[in-house]
Amino acid sequence: MSAGCARRNEVAPTVDRWPVAPPILEEIYTMEDALAFGGACISLLDHADRVRVACLAQLVNVIAPIMTKTGGGAWRQTIVFPFAHMSRFGRGRILHARVETEACYVSYNNPDGTPAGTFPAPDVPYLKIAAVAEQGGGLSLFLLNRDLKQEMEVSVEARSFGPLTVHERLELRHDDLMAANTENTPDKVKPAPLQSVAFARGRLRATLKPASWNVIHLAPHREDEGPANTAPKDQS
Template sequence: MEAQLTIDRHAAIGDTHDRLFGAFVEHLGRCVYGGIFEPGHPTADAKGFRQDVMALVRELAPTIMRYPGGNFVSGYNWEDGVGPVEQRPRRLDLAWMSTETNEFGTNEFIDWCRATGIEPMLAVNLGTRGADAARNLVEYCNHPGGTAWSDLRRAHGWEQPHAVKFWCLGNEVDGPWQMEHKTAQEYGRVATETAKMMKWVDPSLELAACGSAARNMPTFGAWEREVLQHCFEHVEFISLHTYLNNYAEDMQSFLASADLMDSFIEEVVSIADAVAAERRSSKRLMLSFDEWNVWYRTRGKREGRTVPGWPVAPKILEEVYTMGDALAFGGACISLLNHADRVKAACLAQLVNAIAPIMTETGGSAWRQTIFHPFAQMSNLGRGRVLRAQVTSPTYSASYYDPRGTQDHHFAMPEVPFLKSAVVHNAEEGFLTLFLLNRSLDQSLSVRADLRGLSLAGLERAEQLQDADLEAVNSASSPDRIAPTPLEGIEISAGRVCATLLPASWNVIRLRLD
């Protein structure tokens, strides 16, 4: 098979924002305890942070980190997680049916972010709490001093403000699985009042309102419109969540699923802009895709996602990712890049152990899952201006099954290109990077890229992620079973690049420019 890309340096989609390459830490399973935080581990520092995990996080290169949830935040009292550790209360967490010790809280999270060079993103509880608790948390985190909450932070040992700029107004409040689930009108009102009060404390904040928890929620579309009718003037972002799956055990359709992510983004953009048009407003809301990943083996019903007896940090949602999962995941990376004009923040959910690119053994080793590699390549190599490439590719038909939300959906996809691609031009550093996914399971794909307005100086690097066994995984005993290998045979001539992509492969080609 053959495919062609026509790339013009002047045909741009938009510039990637640093926050596009974010991730997510929730008090869920072993994400925090036994994940990023494990006092007594051989690699732990004085604060209990696992240095082996931190080294992998730096390699993964996320830029912003969402915390503390997720479903967890809808029942979280932030005050429980600050102050002397020995005085912090143990609570029942109704989100994941476990016991929360509160040994790790807001200040520890901020310290961890500072140690890794990652921007913190905090979510406020708009389930069981509301605007008053949220504005107090902003005062605790961001006010310099001289008030009750800011001085309490200083008394706890953090003299300087945390200066957290990006905040989420709750989590998946449209979902009936959420603590104190709300209607669009109820949420729109509380989000508006919360946003007002938070910004009165710190006018520099950027806020994200909750969009639909999934594209197939019965209220999708109507939810976004009604929520934004209330809080449009008070927020900068609307959120989206998506988890790709292969419940139907149809790999060809699974690899097409990221195209539905494209549709979701474009539909939410249309709704947000329609609300702006009704107001005759030039303001354009950006999108925060603050939960996305592949997730299906451990998703299931609640009884399959919890451990009886209210354990501390139970081993739950520990999805083991295959080579096939990494390919679908790479497609999602491409979808995010190709909407860099409006998706200005995104968070891979989660970071460690629970549906995560990094796995650990408590007290033992840490390793990269298969999905680690496409994300690390996107984050490290995908900074710059995303170009709008014209793609000519053979296509196939697919039928994707998605049970996410409160009802099942089957999506017919009649024209899925075998080649899914994104092109990023980093003019400052002098590179052009091609992200190429061959979705054919049994045929190689010859790709020709014609460049306009770009002068090539040579090949910087070319890598592929490919294995004949799409069920292959990485493990503690075989941590590099799936890892990038050189992509050979790249041909470069004046204004043209040619490559042959193996069946079912993720490929990255980085070119030096004059």
């Protein structure tokens, strides 16, 4: 997660001066955090041959994807969406995707925590992707566009899967990377349909917006659906 996470400030109720259920580490996560979280999920899938088990330890309030308020409501933080998408669509056999994409130069902080400056990372790909083949013949794609300014045209070859139909396509993004969901604005950051998607003759084409998390689920085509579609149905 990003180092700039905010925290809620609430006064805990007390009984005889002892705090009752005090707010602890109630981090507020932004759109930027959702992108970082999604990228971490992709890394876990892409290394599933070595990472056998991974979990989200905290679920409510404490550094968590779901927030509640005493006597009030509950709302989803930005990071809940990549987690929910992975849980729903990331089930099956992980494929090794051969990716050709432009790269950028970045630097990262010293991983051991000492103030020794930063280290260069000269060839970081703008596109990060994980592909999961379902047992029933479907294909799920998780795509992260790390370019902060430019849209990305993506082409995926999936001819070995037979006839497929775009079943769902979702996009998570916001113009403000610091945008966060709150009790008063619980849907400020939420998934929307990924508009520019087409599948024909075994090839998927999609346009990913800058700084966006994207999910495309291709399902086996059924005869009762008529000809395999090249444009998906709207999904909310």
